[in-house]
Amino acid sequence: MSASPPSSARPAPAVRRRLFGHWWRSQSPSRQDRFVTVGPLVSVLLFLAAIISAFWYLRNEEIERETDSLRRDTEIAQQQIQLRLIDSQEQLLRLARELATRTVDSRGFEGQARSFAAERPELTQLLWLAPKRQLLGQWLAPGLEGLTHNGGPDPSLPMEGRRSEPERAFSTARDLQAPVYSRSFQNAAGVPVFQVHVPLIDRNGFVGSLVAEYSVQALERLLVPAEVTRRHAITVLDEAGNELAGNGGTPAGGAGKRATIVHDVPLTPAGTGLVLRGQGWRTSIGLISNTLFWMVVALSVLTVWMLLGAWRHMRRRTQIQNALIQETNFRRAMENSMLTGMRAMDLQGRITYVNPAFCAMTGFSEAELIDRRPPYPHWPPDRLDENARLLRQELQGRSPAGGVEVKVMRKDGSMFDARMYVSPLIDPKGQQTGWMTSMTNITEAKRIRDQLSASHERFTTVLEGLDAAVSVLSVEQSELLFANRSYRLWFGADARGHALLAGTSAQPGVVEDSVDTFGGLPVQELTQAGSDPREVFVESLQKWFDVRSRYLQWTDGRLAQMLIATDITARHQAEEQQRLQAEKAQVTSRLVTMGEMASSVAHELNQPLTAIANYCSGMVSRVQSDAIGKDDLIAALRKTARQAERAGQIIHRIRAFVKKSEPQRQAAQARAIIEDAVDLAGIELRRRHVQIHTYVAQRLPTLMVDPILIEQVVLNLLKNAAEAIDMAKLPPARRHIELRVVPRHTAEEGGVIEFSVTDKGPGMKEEVLGRMFEAFFSTKAEGLGIGLSLCRSIIESHRGRMRAENIYNGNAVVGCRFSFTLPVEPGARIEPAAPSASDSNTTTETTSP
Template sequence: MSKFLSLFSPRLDWRWPVRRWQRWWQGLSPVHQDRLVSIVPLISVLLFLAAIASAFTYFTQLEAQREQQEVTRDVEYAQQRLRLRLLEPHEPLQRMALQIVNQELDPFQFSTAAELLAGRFPELLAVSWLDQQDRVVATHAAALAPAQLNRSAGQPVLNEETGGALGVAREIMQPHFSRPLGGLGPDARLLLLLPLTQHGSYQGTLLVEYSLELLLRLGVPGDVRTRYAVALLDLSGNVMAGSVHQFEPDGLILLPWTGQPRSFQMAVAPVGPHLQLRATGYRISRDAAGEGFFWVVGSLSLLTIWMLLTNLRHTRRRLQAQRALQSETLFRRAMENSMLTGMRALDLNGRITYVNPAFCSMTGWSESDLVGAQAPFPYWPASDVDKLHIRLEDELSGRTNAGGFEMPVQRKNGSTFFARMYVSPLIDSQGQQTGWMTSMTDISEPKRIREELGASYRRFTTVLDTLDQAVSVAPLNSTELLFANRMYQTWFGSTADGHRQLIQLSQRSGATRPDGEDHQSDGLAGLPTDTLFEATTDHAELFLETLNKWLEVRTRYLTWVDGRLVQMVIASDITARRRAEQQAALQQERAEAASRLITMGEMASSVAHELNQPLTAISNYSSGMIARLQQQQISEAELLEVLQKTAKQAQRAGQIIQRIRAFVKRSEPTPTPSDAAQMVANAVELAEIDLRRHLVRLNTYVAARLPQLLVDPILIEQVLINLLKNAGEAIIQAQRPVGQRQVELCVTPRHIEGLPVIEFSVRDNGRGIPPEQLERIYEAFYSTKAEGMGIGLKLCRSIVESHHGRLQARNLYNGQEIMGCEFSFWIPTLAALNP
């Protein structure tokens, strides 16, 4: 037996855990030993406090769960009693409904049976028999029922409350409980609707109304109501019957779940979720002794923790000085090793005493190669030794620039890079200077980028200087000129005066500001400018007398390189283009005058015929007066009448001649406010001469009270005369009979493209225009007439479009046959052009 125990004696030795603990403890540093000595008691006290709190919490929750289970069990029991109370009168009600359907029960007998049923079940407030139209056939209301339940025969019961329940019962054809009705308090009631059906057809409804207050009082057992606040609630949580206990704690509640009343809520069957039964306990069981014990233990534990923390703080202060030096040394070493800037220290004699790893990495020389070295240093290029010697003497004497200096550095592999050096004195702890500290930064890449940017800027300025446009950039409300190309300097010099002058003139050429704000002020200060940058470029055309040039000026807002909001101006010389436009306008005017002369030349015979009538009348009147005067057979009254007729005919001939002279007179287009009716009358007076000669009837319709137009009346009359003349020629070419030769001129106000306009339309009953030629009739020198010149319609279209209008042509059809043509054009009114 002793041999057997000796085999396991090492494992049964109680001293081996102590030895292992001693070895582990001795392996720790003094710092860690002190920390463990301070922390272990603190952890022990915290674990003890956690154990007490866990135990108290566990038993409190266990008691709360027991109470909650008891409440749940009682509510379920009460709900079963309510369910039985609701279903108990269901059988006699079904029997009563069957008797009604089988016509075994008249209204009097129904009232008697309902009264007996209400006596057995006091919670029944009313029992009503409804017909197919939801009107009362017979009813019985209990003595305690509200007044609105005392219904009379024939009275409809359909209202906002009962309508939905009656509709559901009629749809499902099954007994149905409604949601609680009648509001809150004693008037709250519940409807039971039993549809009366025979062979699947709806015959009416048996309406039973329960009092929720009596249902709660009679259905819930008394012992439950004595221990809980029992209430019936709807879906919204409103109390329909009963009461809700309002809990107010009577003292300090240690844990949240120890001070809450126990409550449970569930739906009442068979009503469904519309009716909820809720019970809340009146009393809260609290373990005052347990809570007091918890407070005592917690207070003692907190006092112990405070004492341990105080001791730990004193221990840390004692070890702080020991760790400070080590941490500072390690931090400085880590900082020097992690820096990307090369650091080099020189003594007062120019000998290298220290270099950091970044300096060695940049130069390629190791620390052993550099420390202790004197000038010339290994990283000096051979070609710059003399220059760098002078630079070193300036460093040692303190004659260096605070902004540093550039110098070439040669790596160990022979490659060279540029570095910027910054020199500062090296001061020891006694305040004495022991040398110089130099920091070195590789600037090869920034230097390359700076050179590329300089080259890019030179290319950019070269391109802009070769442009034919003047480009300038200046801040808002400033006399500073940020940029100007060569063309700008040629035109305006090197100041910002030309820039401001172009902006002012371009703003004056557009719409003026309603508030009269000075264009020189920065009206955009403080406002978001994102939309300014996304906006399209504004432009204006203006004439500079100092340059004797027409310029097209474009402006745009930009964000300058320093973040300021600036305005760029681009001015282009458009003098040649403006002169070409003026020449084209002059040619257009000459073509219009030539067209009028051609029109009058074609109408010459008609005009001569028209003038022949007043001249013949004048001659006849004169001959008659001479003959009668010679015979002395005329009185003064007759002579006056003949002279008046002669003067009238002479005035008529003069008006015809003046109208022709005004029409063919060459003048500059002068848009003026004009009357459309007067222009139509003038054009009709000239065009009707030629139309009457060819026996063509002209029907004119001009709407009353037409608004004024901003047009040149002579040009619009030219368009009307040309269209009327073309209409007459189209009728003659179609060889229409004299009775069918008819031209219609209609002038009416309309709204086109959202603008108030006046439309002029000329209709004829000629052969129309071939459909394949409709797109070409406005081309220059193209005509559908054999003797036509092809310039009339093109001029008409140009005149109409110059007045902001549109000219169009369309054929008139009778089925598939062309029965004529209509030319129409519209011009915006004066109010539309000047809103």
């Protein structure tokens, strides 16, 4: 049997192609353009990324090869120096054994040292030291004889008590009894060196030390192979990183540049603290200096820039096409929706275009108007000559800028008024190809204009017939823009009358540019704001005017002020007469009150007068009988004087109360007003056997009132309460009056001072409470009915309120309360006082004698 290949593997590429083609066709043209533009750009960017990655890989591989070569060379130099030092150490050990066994003296030491140093030019000197550090033998390299270190001790010799590298190495070798290398230091010649101390040991122990001193520079120069120094720079560093020796192995082009590859190894054997450093430079040019790389980058950038330019150009073309389509659709929609008819003509007057609004206005279709020549079908038959003249004027370009009014006939024969505007049609080359005419139906506008003219005439007639003076003045030029008949009758056609009513000075025709009173103020805010009415007295006319003003924008856009001045002379005279009568009524009320209290006042005055008479009679009798001494006479005279003062105070208080004076508001304290009122009322209260309890809160603010008028109100309320109690024949337990003055603060009135008079009398009926404050209403047979009405007028003139109410205990009336409030001046502080606080309570009791 033969097996057929799988059917799914064969058509896979075709399926992928079909899927890709289906996906590509499903994209919009703008998206396909975007993909076509972005595809090459992405390819170039990927190519540039691949080139950069290849260069980067080659550069890293080169650095790794150079690092391996530097490591090998540095280790070769390390091994050469290490082998030489180990070989020298073995020869030194042999010589140290001979010195320890005394087979070699100082002369023989010099000979062996000379032969030993002949094969080792890196040695600077050999020293044979005793256990106490005495110098037993010494060999110096040529050129070092006779050198001292700045005239001091030789730095290469160990000295007990001195901290130096030779001393440290000598002590360590003595203690360990093994060869010890010192750290690097500078010898007498200033050359960096290090020493190896080989201890001399015999049967008795430590007998000295053999010291070999090596030059670091000579070691590096002589023992590092020449092929290594040609490839790399080999230097010797101390523990602090200072360079002690080095060759000139810098490659061509690397001078002055920092080594890119560094490898450090210790300089063995250990103990010297020296480090052998190899430095390498890249032999090939870097990625940044590669010309091929920059050529690829430049070509890639140029390609990307060209692709971006093409993409931006395509996008700009797409945007322009979309804007053109949108503008075309917008203009078409605007032409189809606008109410203005548009008609285009060529230079011969042939109609080439009409919009739907023109067809709707005339009733003719587009086919009936296109390619028509004069006379047009929408021209009225009786106006053909006039329309032909206007058309010739239009074709000659002499149409007025403000348009012309014409009569247009609809297809059904009806007429309407229209205004036509003409403008030239210019092609892209700047040549005129025809004329564009816009036509607006002004039938309704003309009708409204006629109505407005008639309305303006009627309005002007009304203003001319007003008894009030109406004037409009330009704020900037002080020019009188309008004045009705009443204004002209009183002030003429002069702007000074307007300024007189407005309370400003005006000089018609004079404009001060240097001062702009309304500069920066918005005209709309000024025109929307009104002003409070005020009263102005014109002395030349001997008239009072109620003036109301506001700012408005005149027909030409200028800011103007309008004034309406109404003659209120008669009303002002009536108010003045009413004020005088109210003052007379107040004085009359006080006189009536004193008249009603005449018997009480007489009784009150009778007591001090009787006492004065008694004192005088007694003194006369005793003086006649010579039965009084000087001291008794003085005491009697003083008592007589006190009674006379008491009578004088009563008369002075009554005289001040009933004195006729002009109402005058002044700063007054509530406590002083209450004290004066209670003193006067006490005469009547004692006669009627009524007690009064007074409470005045502490720290009350100052009131701006007429104290005499407020005292009159309080006295009237106290007298009425006492009369109500006395007439009801109440028992002594209920013959009390409570007078309270406390601060209050309500949402309706704000901060006020409340005065209240409360009695325990029989109260009042509801119908009486409703008419209590009416003029000439009284519940007394002999009453005039002006007391409470006058009291209420006084309180309301002070912007206060007055109330009356019964006090109930269940359903039974147990008293009556009269109260009134006086407003507190703005800024005054109200501190409510607790009635139960004894320190803020002032109580005055007046009882019958």
